[in-house]
Amino acid sequence: MLTRGVRFLNTAFAVAVAGTAVLPASGIRTAVPEHPDDKTIVHVLNRIGFGPAPGEVDWIRRVGLARYLDQQLEPERIVDSGVASRLSTLRTLQQSSRALAQGYFVPAMIERRRAKSVDVPAPGAAMDARPAPERATMMQEREVLAELAEQKILRAAYSERQLQEVMVDFWFNHFNVFAGKGATRIYLTEYERDAIRPNALGRFRTLLGAIAESPAMLFYLDNWESAAPEGSRPDDRRRIRPRRARPADAAQRVRGLNENYARELMELHTVGVDGGYTQHDVQEVARAFSGWTIAAPRQGGAFRFEPRMHDDGEKVVLGHRIRAGGGRSDGEQVLDILAAHPATARFVATKLVRRFVSDAPPAPLVERASAVYRETGGNIRDVVRAILTSPEFFAPDAYRAKVKTPFEFVVSAVRATASDAQNALPLVRATRELGMPLYYCQPPTGYADRADAWVNTGALLNRMNFAVALTTGDVRGVASSTGGAAPGVDAITRDVLADDVSAVTRSTVARATGPAQGIALLLGSPEFQRK
Amino acid sequence: MISRRIFLKNGGLALVSLGFAPAFVARAVASANARGQTLITIFQRGAVDGLNMIVPFAERDYYSSRPTLAIARPGSGADAALDLDGFFGFHPRLAPLAPYFAAGQLAVVHACGSPDGTRSHFDAQDYMETATPGVKSTSDGWLNRYLHARDHQAATPFRAVALAPQLPRALQGSEPALAIGQISDFGIRAAAGSRTTQSAFEDQYAAAASSVLHTTGREAFEAVRMLKAANPQQYMPANGAEYPRSAFGEALRQIAQLVKSDVGLEVAFAESGNWDHHANQGAGTGQLAGRLDDLARSIAALVTDLGDRMHDVVILTMSEFGRAVVENGSRGTDHGHGNAMMVLGGGVRGGHVYGRWPGLRPEQRYEGRDLAVTTDFRSVFTEVVRGHLGLTDTSSVFPSFSAGHPLGLF
Numbered sequence: 001m002l003t004r005g006v007r008f009l010n011t012a013f014a015v016a017v018a019g020t021a022v023l024p025a026s027g028i029r030t031a032v033p034e035h036p037d038d039k040t041i042v043h044v045l046n047r048i049g050f051g052p053a054p055g056e057v058d059w060i061r062r063v064g065l066a067r068y069l070d071q072q073l074e075p076e077r078i079v080d081s082g083v084a085s086r087l088s089t090l091r092t093l094q095q096s097s098r099a100l101a102q103g104y105f106v107p108a109m110i111e112r113r114r115a116k117s118v119d120v121p122a123p124g125a126a127m128d129a130r131p132a133p134e135r136a137t138m139m140q141e142r143e144v145l146a147e148l149a150e151q152k153i154l155r156a157a158y159s160e161r162q163l164q165e166v167m168v169d170f171w172f173n174h175f176n177v178f179a180g181k182g183a184t185r186i187y188l189t190e191y192e193r194d195a196i197r198p199n200a201l202g203r204f205r206t207l208l209g210a211i212a213e214s215p216a217m218l219f220y221l222d223n224w225e226s227a228a229p230e231g232s233r234p235d236d237r238r239r240i241r242p243r244r245a246r247p248a249d250a251a252q253r254v255r256g257l258n259e260n261y262a263r264e265l266m267e268l269h270t271v272g273v274d275g276g277y278t279q280h281d282v283q284e285v286a287r288a289f290s291g292w293t294i295a296a297p298r299q300g301g302a303f304r305f306e307p308r309m310h311d312d313g314e315k316v317v318l319g320h321r322i323r324a325g326g327g328r329s330d331g332e333q334v335l336d337i338l339a340a341h342p343a344t345a346r347f348v349a350t351k352l353v354r355r356f357v358s359d360a361p362p363a364p365l366v367e368r369a370s371a372v373y374r375e376t377g378g379n380i381r382d383v384v385r386a387i388l389t390s391p392e393f394f395a396p397d398a399y400r401a402k403v404k405t406p407f408e409f410v411v412s413a414v415r416a417t418a419s420d421a422q423n424a425l426p427l428v429r430a431t432r433e434l435g436m437p438l439y440y441c442q443p444p445t446g447y448a449d450r451a452d453a454w455v456n457t458g459a460l461l462n463r464m465n466f467a468v469a470l471t472t473g474d475v476r477g478v479a480s481s482t483g484g485a486a487p488g489v490d491a492i493t494r495d496v497l498a499d500d501v502s503a504v505t506r507s508t509v510a511r512a513t514g515p516a517q518g519i520a521l522l523l524g525s526p527e528f529q530r531k
Numbered sequence: 532m533i534s535r536r537i538f539l540k541n542g543g544l545a546l547v548s549l550g551f552a553p554a555f556v557a558r559a560v561a562s563a564n565a566r567g568q569t570l571i572t573i574f575q576r577g578a579v580d581g582l583n584m585i586v587p588f589a590e591r592d593y594y595s596s597r598p599t600l601a602i603a604r605p606g607s608g609a610d611a612a613l614d615l616d617g618f619f620g621f622h623p624r625l626a627p628l629a630p631y632f633a634a635g636q637l638a639v640v641h642a643c644g645s646p647d648g649t650r651s652h653f654d655a656q657d658y659m660e661t662a663t664p665g666v667k668s669t670s671d672g673w674l675n676r677y678l679h680a681r682d683h684q685a686a687t688p689f690r691a692v693a694l695a696p697q698l699p700r701a702l703q704g705s706e707p708a709l710a711i712g713q714i715s716d717f718g719i720r721a722a723a724g725s726r727t728t729q730s731a732f733e734d735q736y737a738a739a740a741s742s743v744l745h746t747t748g749r750e751a752f753e754a755v756r757m758l759k760a761a762n763p764q765q766y767m768p769a770n771g772a773e774y775p776r777s778a779f780g781e782a783l784r785q786i787a788q789l790v791k792s793d794v795g796l797e798v799a800f801a802e803s804g805n806w807d808h809h810a811n812q813g814a815g816t817g818q819l820a821g822r823l824d825d826l827a828r829s830i831a832a833l834v835t836d837l838g839d840r841m842h843d844v845v846i847l848t849m850s851e852f853g854r855a856v857v858e859n860g861s862r863g864t865d866h867g868h869g870n871a872m873m874v875l876g877g878g879v880r881g882g883h884v885y886g887r888w889p890g891l892r893p894e895q896r897y898e899g900r901d902l903a904v905t906t907d908f909r910s911v912f913t914e915v916v917r918g919h920l921g922l923t924d925t926s927s928v929f930p931s932f933s934a935g936h937p938l939g940l941f
Binding site: 113178180181182221260263264267268273400403432433435437442443444445448451452455456457458460461464465468469472502503504505508509511512513517520521524525526529530 | 651653654657667668669670688696697698700705707708709710711717718719720721722724727728731732734735736737738739740741743744745747748750751754755810
């Protein structure tokens with residue numbers, strides 16, 4: 001503990017006073033340049049945030065790049081009142097899952113059932129059209145997810161805590177859940193707000209624990225209905241419930257272990273698919289988490305440990321013995337084992353390096369970031385700091401090495417043009433049309449963080465079309481500037497693209513019929529697709 | 532054949548004469564000459580009631596289990612089942628498809644489904660589209676893995692197209708695939724400035740240093756020109772085909788356009804929704820009947836429109852699971868297990884209901900309540916990929932699955 005404290009004091013100190021210094025304790029070099037050029041600052045803004053806004057490069061040069069990075073690593077100390085006022089009209093963001101269920105989801109469900117039981121459209125009628133009363137309640141239900149998605153866009157576009165937003169996005173994606181799966185959507189607001197956001201730069205073990213007992217994850221990966229088989233009563237098995245036979249509604253369906261969470265916990269959340277676990281480990285982990293359930297999921301109920309569903313026998317997970325009779329602590333012990341596992345250090349470090357540096361993560365950096373994870377007991381802030389101050393991060397071959405995801409593209413376009421999104425829903429829609437519907441990524445793997453996943457013919461045309469729509473005022477609710485004169489072609493070329501564009505891009509922009517087309521051509525250009 | 536040549540003359544060759552060299556036009560010509568096969572997949576999202584779609588009217592338990600929902604035996608009135616083979620019948624609203632069954636072009640596979648018992652729409656659709664039942668972390672879809680397993684010589688941007696706002700799981704993966712809502716909208720939409728904007732973007736991407744953006748950009752603009760030349764706005768269905776004016780009918784109409792434009796379409800995907808009838812499902816008329824009417828008339832229009840081209844086309848329908856044998860207390864059906872699929876088109880040995888019928892008595896059912904699965908849906912996929920698309924080694928498309936003895940669909 002002492003060495004760690006000393007080392008990170010040193011890091012902060014070193015970063016504050018000198019551009020490059022070797023830290024004696026760990027040998028980690030901070031490669032943050034003292035006198036960064038525009039390309040370097042743009043690179044930093046593209047990677048630790050959602051791209052530069054006009055004027056930001058100059059501002060960071062005045063503040064000092066190292067100091068800016070330090071600030072971003074301590075988001076709780078950054079004043080962020082601008083985004084707070086933009087979010088103030090979104091009523092659902094602070095509500096509990098129970099309140100959201102009562103106010104939105106339960107009425108919608110009742111309305112849906114009622115509508116279905118009275119409306120029998122004639123054959124050939126337009127079946128896609130929903131009857132009116134149902135539509136109104138359905139709209140209300142959708143408002144919750146719409147506000148959540150708006151919030152994500154608004155924070156990414158306008159928060160001063162750019163790194164924090166990147167990390168929230170990163171962890172949500174790492175611990176992906178899908179709004180389309182049943183009751184998961186009731187819990188999404190709470191999931192991001194209470195499980196992910198406070199822990200995004202905290203300790204991995206704390207984050208992992210918050211995820212493990214989040215109803216969103218418990219529902220999405222089915223653990224809420226995972227029960228020790230011997231715990232089920234014999235007469236549970238054959239009973240047929242005509243009205244309530246939909247399994248998602250029936251907590252009392254045929255009982256047994258469900259391995260989904262156990263498997264993904266290891267494969268996707270911690271040690272990775274090559275982390276050395278076996279099918280037997282999956283079963284043991286599933287036994288350990290049996291009884292981790294939700295009290296009344298359709299009503300927005302909370303996490304609950306249900307001893308009657310729990311398998312209380314001894315378990316062996318990755319060679320570690322978990323003694324019989326541990327109850328809820330079985331699952332906590334599994335999380336301890338996994339969070340402390342070297343394979344988890346490597347897996348998490350690899351994903352972070354891929355996110356911040358390159359689709360092909362440089363092995364030496366992954367090694368050093370893993371070491372920081374192990375030495376600090378999984379302190380995410382320290383791992384991220386090691387990556388963001390590394391020579392690999394500032395290396396020329398990392399520059400523009402990644403392609404923006406659709407979400408990053410949309411938000412970076414808003415930032416680049418200093419657009420004012422009074423209504424972020426059109427941007428939510430645009431992100432969906434570009435193939436990345438927010439909170440609607442179906443598989444537990446989350447969205448890919450590699451260029452090849454996002455570059456295809458249709459998607460590329462759609463990006464160009466978004467660029468045109470944004471600059472011609474066709475994205476409703478989004479005005480082209482947040483006040484003052486809207487940045488022009490020259491300002492965007494310099495401040496956002498570091499004056500680093502091809503001769504062809506420069507000449508097509510120069511030939512544009514007006515500023516709107518010029519900016520559209522910049523935002524749709526190959527250069528702006530990269531970060 | 533005539534329309535194909537006309538397109539190449541008016542479209543492809545015209546582009547060449549304008550100085551563009553769309554590489555894949557030549558490839559498309561080559562693939563057209565090699566009689567490229569097309570697979571059109573239709574996903575009935577929400578779990579269609581297979582027992583009322585393909586009615587086992589000779590089963591006593593069918594009628595005793597569904598007092599208000601059962602489709603009447605053939606010959607008992609306007610809303611009675613249409614006899615297929617003396618045991619099974621079409622729902623009456625599938626009448627537009629009956630001639631294809633009679634002509635031996637349409638086959639049904641019954642009691643077909645997933646080895647995984649999930650009754651969650653989300654999981655079951657996922658498993659069917661990834662074709663890895665029980666495995667959630669599969670990141671790519673089976674259709675994309677098929678494209679990958681195939682050599683890329685004749686690849687065009689229209690190789691795999693979903694007529695949908697988003698790319699379905701089945702088409703996601705390493706191979707490029709397009710999701711198109713409206714093919715007439717495909718291109719740069721910039722009002723008055725469309726042409727200059729498009730050509731400016733085109734110049735930029737031609738000069739892009741990044742090879743992935745360079746290549747994709749070039750293909751995107753080739754694709755735009757190709758579709759423009761095919762002139763989708765002026766499309767007139769052939770042979771008097773009439774598509775229903777529904778989202779699904781419109782999707783199939785656009786698939787027909789793509790097939791007939793010879794843009795190199797190998798795999799198409801369309802979806803039909805609203806099959807989840809927990810309440811007031813209806814029997815010969817009602818909610819399910821309305822959906823089947825839309826399904827059957829759309830497919831029949833597509834087949835009519837494609838005419839002789841159906842020799843090279845197979846249409847495959849699927850739905851994530853079937854519905855419980857016994858109707859529920861709301862005159863609907865709850866989530867079940869086994870279901871029915873339809874396979875229609877060139878080379879299909881139709882006029883037959885395939886699969887071993889497990890029976891509907893309680894002890895014959897899955898978990899005492901649902902139609903049991905006797906044919907893994909991947910067996911049907913495998914036969915289509917082998918028999919129609921001609922890929923013999925399907926091991927990478929359907930990992931850790933061995934199809935066993937084929938049904939003989941082809």
